[in-house]
Amino acid sequence: MIRYPDKGAAAGTMEKLGVLSDAAKYDVACTSSGVTRRGNGQGMGNTIAAGICHSFSSDGRCISLLKILLTNECIYDCRYCINRRSNDVPRAAFTPEELCELTVGFYRRNYIEGLFLSSGIVGSPDITMELLWRTLWLLRKKYEFQGYIHVKAIPGADAELIRRTGMLADRMSVNLELPTAEGLRRLAPNKHRKNILTPMRQIQTGILQSRNELSLYRHTPRFVPAGQSTQMIVGATPESDYQILTVAETLYRKFALKRVFYSAFVNVNQDKELPAPLGGAPLLREHRLYQADWLLRFYGFAADELLGEKRPNFNILLDPKCDWAVRHLDQFPVDVQTAEYRMLLRVPGIGVKSARFIVQARRSAKLRFEDLKRMGVVLKRAVYFITCSGRQMYPTRLEEDYIVRNLLGEKEKLPFEKDQVTYRQLSLFDDLHFERKEESEGALWKSIS
Amino acid sequence: MEEHILICEDSVDGIFTAVYRAYEKRYAPERTQIWISEEENLRLFAVYESVDTDKETSGKVVRTLKRRFGEKGFYTFCLALSTPDTGKATAVYRTLAKGLRLRRPSDIFYRHADPDVHKVESLQTRAGREMDHLRGFLRFCELEGRILYAEIGPENHILPYLADHFADRFPKEHFLILDTGRSLSAVHEAGKAWFLASADSFMRENLKERGGEALYRELFRCFHHKIAIEARRNENLQKNMLPLRFRPYMAEFTKEGDGRIS
Numbered sequence: 274m275i276r277y278p279d280k281g282a283a284a285g286t287m288e289k290l291g292v293l294s295d296a297a298k299y300d301v302a303c304t305s306s307g308v309t310r311r312g313n314g315q316g317m318g319n320t321i322a323a324g325i326c327h328s329f330s331s332d333g334r335c336i337s338l339l340k341i342l343l344t345n346e347c348i349y350d351c352r353y354c355i356n357r358r359s360n361d362v363p364r365a366a367f368t369p370e371e372l373c374e375l376t377v378g379f380y381r382r383n384y385i386e387g388l389f390l391s392s393g394i395v396g397s398p399d400i401t402m403e404l405l406w407r408t409l410w411l412l413r414k415k416y417e418f419q420g421y422i423h424v425k426a427i428p429g430a431d432a433e434l435i436r437r438t439g440m441l442a443d444r445m446s447v448n449l450e451l452p453t454a455e456g457l458r459r460l461a462p463n464k465h466r467k468n469i470l471t472p473m474r475q476i477q478t479g480i481l482q483s484r485n486e487l488s489l490y491r492h493t494p495r496f497v498p499a500g501q502s503t504q505m506i507v508g509a510t511p512e513s514d515y516q517i518l519t520v521a522e523t524l525y526r527k528f529a530l531k532r533v534f535y536s537a538f539v540n541v542n543q544d545k546e547l548p549a550p551l552g553g554a555p556l557l558r559e560h561r562l563y564q565a566d567w568l569l570r571f572y573g574f575a576a577d578e579l580l581g582e583k584r585p586n587f588n589i590l591l592d593p594k595c596d597w598a599v600r601h602l603d604q605f606p607v608d609v610q611t612a613e614y615r616m617l618l619r620v621p622g623i624g625v626k627s628a629r630f631i632v633q634a635r636r637s638a639k640l641r642f643e644d645l646k647r648m649g650v651v652l653k654r655a656v657y658f659i660t661c662s663g664r665q666m667y668p669t670r671l672e673e674d675y676i677v678r679n680l681l682g683e684k685e686k687l688p689f690e691k692d693q694v695t696y697r698q699l700s701l702f703d704d705l706h707f708e709r710k711e712e713s714e715g716a717l718w719k720s721i722s
Numbered sequence: 723m724e725e726h727i728l729i730c731e732d733s734v735d736g737i738f739t740a741v742y743r744a745y746e747k748r749y750a751p752e753r754t755q756i757w758i759s760e761e762e763n764l765r766l767f768a769v770y771e772s773v774d775t776d777k778e779t780s781g782k783v784v785r786t787l788k789r790r791f792g793e794k795g796f797y798t799f800c801l802a803l804s805t806p807d808t809g810k811a812t813a814v815y816r817t818l819a820k821g822l823r824l825r826r827p828s829d830i831f832y833r834h835a836d837p838d839v840h841k842v843e844s845l846q847t848r849a850g851r852e853m854d855h856l857r858g859f860l861r862f863c864e865l866e867g868r869i870l871y872a873e874i875g876p877e878n879h880i881l882p883y884l885a886d887h888f889a890d891r892f893p894k895e896h897f898l899i900l901d902t903g904r905s906l907s908a909v910h911e912a913g914k915a916w917f918l919a920s921a922d923s924f925m926r927e928n929l930k931e932r933g934g935e936a937l938y939r940e941l942f943r944c945f946h947h948k949i950a951i952e953a954r955r956n957e958n959l960q961k962n963m964l965p966l967r968f969r970p971y972m973a974e975f976t977k978e979g980d981g982r983i984s
Contacts, residue, residue, distance in 0.1 A: 298951055381864070381895070633833075647834065
């Protein structure tokens with residue numbers, strides 16, 4: 274069943290793989306999470322809800338899926354994209370069969386957890402979507418592959434094609450590309466906000482329907498069981514962090530997305546419409562957005578609590594949770610023995626796991642500071658905000674300046690070298706070259722929902 | 723008050739046999755320890771006993787634990803026992819003894835402030851993390867006769883749990899996973915249940931790779947290289963996420979011809 278490529282064909286495969294994975298690398302999501310599917314004893318493959326990372330590339334990002342384009346030919350001319358029509362780059366295309374062979378070959382050797390398939394637009398969105406569907410169909414039916422599949426829905430493609438593809442995939446995503454419609458108009462002239470939101474809504478409804486059917490018929494095929502995600506580029510257009518976070522919140526609430534990914538803008542095209550960030554990609558900004566994203570999804574925060582019209586951007590020095598806590602000292606300190614779970618989550622240094630541990634453990638014991646430490650609470654941050662049996666660990670002052678000074682003394686652990694990041698330069702630059710336009714985002718959402 | 727110290731073999735069966743003996747003799751858990759090797763300094767006021775592993779006896783303990791703690795609780799104990807920690811047996815024994823006194827034994831895992839429970843938890847996390855790593859980092863290559871072959875060198879004895887995972891994933895493949903440190907291998911024949919075998923049962927030198935394997939490795943190296951974004955280069959982060967000790971076994975971090983079977 275599985276053929277080995279001969280030498281000549283292998284050289285061709287290698288070249289195509291090089292071109293098409295290079296072209297796919299700016300897609301952020303490489304997660305294989307969200308669905309558990311045991312092997313059925315017949316075909317090949319299973320999935321695990323937590324996802325599995327198979328390797329890490331030299332930029333420290335996880336490699337879980339074979340992230341690849343079916344082709345990097347594209348009829349569109351988006352200014353930020355390396356594969357745009359007007360770029361003179363090597364072009365290549367896999368046939369669905371070739372891609373299936375490669376996926377299965379990699380999967381058997383445990384190199385990957387599955388396939389992340391995207392594509393440039395060939396001919397029309399419909400033609401492209403059909404090619405994606407054909408690849409997935411072959412992989413699932415002919416190769417009996419039951420590993421993870423993440424596939425892009427092409428904006429503007431026929432709804433029926435998207436539905437059929439979704440029946441074969443685990444996760445689907447439509448890229449929002451840029452946080453606002455204004456940015457999209459300027460940088461991606463062939464894409465329209467409405468075209469992006471329509472398939473997003475369709476997938477959302479599809480997932481809901483599939484869940485309802487599942488409660489009636491246990492073995493009915495599932496539509497996109499691992500949910501829907503999207504991504505947007507940060508730093509290519511002048512939106513503030515507040516605007517971006519509000520968009521993300523809307524996507525979670527109104528479109529029931531599983532994940533929103535943020536991608537620090539890397540200028541690959543040197544286009545005149547694009548900023549050329551002095552300090553490289555805005556990694557700290559991206560990091561803060563992910564921190565805030567976690568606060569929205571797991572910690573019960575709202576975007577309005579973290580940022581607002583008056584403070585539209587994140588604090589460079591403090592993470593969003595510490596930043597919120599020092600501005601709301603009236604709500605602290607809380608006693609770990611009696612505080613609500615909801616409130617424990619808001620204490621800097623206490624995460625979802627340690628908050629759960631505290632709630633479980635305090636039923637049978639009076640907690641002491643050393644117990645908290647064992648449960649994973651980061652005391653050097655939490656100490657200003659909590660008491661055990663009504664006592665602080667050592668006398669501290671509940672004063673903003675004092676706490677901020679001490680928190681800054683403890684160096685924040687960042688996943689990258691701080692000196693590489695010149696967040697200030699970037700925001701300065703934004704102000705110099707762009708006019709901030711407040712977009713009536715609400716009206717846009719209304720038009721679609 | 724004298725202390726009892728049971729000394730047993732370092733295996734799940736050995737430790738569970740010792741647990742059974744401790745219960746049989748009605749020792750008080752807080753004054754009883756289970757050691758997996760003899761300590762050099764013998765203590766005064768302690769009674770040492772050595773325990774011979776007995777599969778039937780340990781089977782009884784396994785059944786009880788599964789019934790009272792559930793599959794998940796039992797798995798927690800097993801993972802904790804797969805670590806090389808010398809205090810693991812005592813911690814597991816005391817945790818399960820405390821648990822069995824509760825109306826719902828698995829509630830013991832909520833008592834995170836208890837030092838024994840905490841020890842079991844942290845050992846389980848340690849082994850579990852390595853499991854998570856190796857589920858992804860393990861690399862197969864194909865031998866002649868369509869056999870997938872992998873070598874690993876894990877810190878914890880997690881080979882059986884890994885084999886479960888891969889048997890579920892590749893039911894129709896023959897595969898062989900060798901734990902080089904323990905000289906133990908998991909053997910899976912297509913469509914059958916896997917089993918553990920001593921690594922002596924096959925000659926590693928005699929294994930022959932199927933032609934074209936080097937090509938697949940080369941393809942993956944190419945992908946691994948191309949997927950990285952140069953502007954975000956961050957080898958420290960890579961090192962944190964993928965510790966160096968795993969890399970000698972991974973195709974994308976090795977060159978052709980160093981130390982692998984040909």
